[in-house]
Amino acid sequence: MGIAVRLGALGVFGVIVAGITATSPTRPAHANQCLFNEPNNIEITLTRNEGPVQLITNRSQTELKRLQNRNGTSQAFGTGWTPVGLTLTELKYQMRVSIEARKIGPKSYCARLTKVEAKIGYDKFNVFIAKKFRPGTCAYDSIREHELTHVSVFTSGLDEFYPRMRHRLERATGAITTIKVSDPKLAAKRLQQRLRHTIDPLFKEMNRTLNRRNGLLDTPARYRLEQSRCSDW
Numbered sequence: 001m002g003i004a005v006r007l008g009a010l011g012v013f014g015v016i017v018a019g020i021t022a023t024s025p026t027r028p029a030h031a032n033q034c035l036f037n038e039p040n041n042i043e044i045t046l047t048r049n050e051g052p053v054q055l056i057t058n059r060s061q062t063e064l065k066r067l068q069n070r071n072g073t074s075q076a077f078g079t080g081w082t083p084v085g086l087t088l089t090e091l092k093y094q095m096r097v098s099i100e101a102r103k104i105g106p107k108s109y110c111a112r113l114t115k116v117e118a119k120i121g122y123d124k125f126n127v128f129i130a131k132k133f134r135p136g137t138c139a140y141d142s143i144r145e146h147e148l149t150h151v152s153v154f155t156s157g158l159d160e161f162y163p164r165m166r167h168r169l170e171r172a173t174g175a176i177t178t179i180k181v182s183d184p185k186l187a188a189k190r191l192q193q194r195l196r197h198t199i200d201p202l203f204k205e206m207n208r209t210l211n212r213r214n215g216l217l218d219t220p221a222r223y224r225l226e227q228s229r230c231s232d233w
Helices: 061-070 138-175 184-215 220-228
Strands: 007-009 012-023 043-050 053-056 085-089 092-105 108-122 125-129 179-181
Touching (some): 043 138, 053 138, 061 085, 085 138, 092 184, 108 138, 108 184, 138 184, 179 184
Parallel strands (some): 007 085, 012 092, 043 108
Antiparallel strands (some): 085 125, 108 179
């Protein structure tokens, strides 16, 4: 019997509908110009989300295999290896933007960003250990240690990518200028899309990096080494 541990790192770029403030210009604006009289200081917040670890020990190995398949995580190698532990989590990046919009014509608005609120990380880590392995046994401790190593890979990846994500967000926000639209709500969507165009590649890079690092933990050699340390499999 081998130790088969796979994880779910599901990439999600969530966009929350923006809040919009529509105002009238304090002074007449030229109909064909997108101008604001006041300087714009965009408020940027990026929150790190590192959810709790939930240890689940009431599932059979058959149920763990179903969870693997349901979450799109295939066996690390071959079908002869049966999962005795599983770590599932979901990497999320969510963003909410607020804008200011001013009417400059009958069906024309000038809009700009005023606030960006973003969050990156994990809501929770579900760590499964097959129920046949009892706490206090060598096999149980070995599986638990392996799974928490996966969790550590996720959290250390967040440590590494969080400052890069913040820098990318600040750079992308600073590069966005005012835009002209026919509807303020359309402006919010377009400004979100511009931010996403810059942020999305780094988010995908983070996903690839985490998957690669976690894959290094799930090899036949490592499984056999962990198995050799215990006699109660």
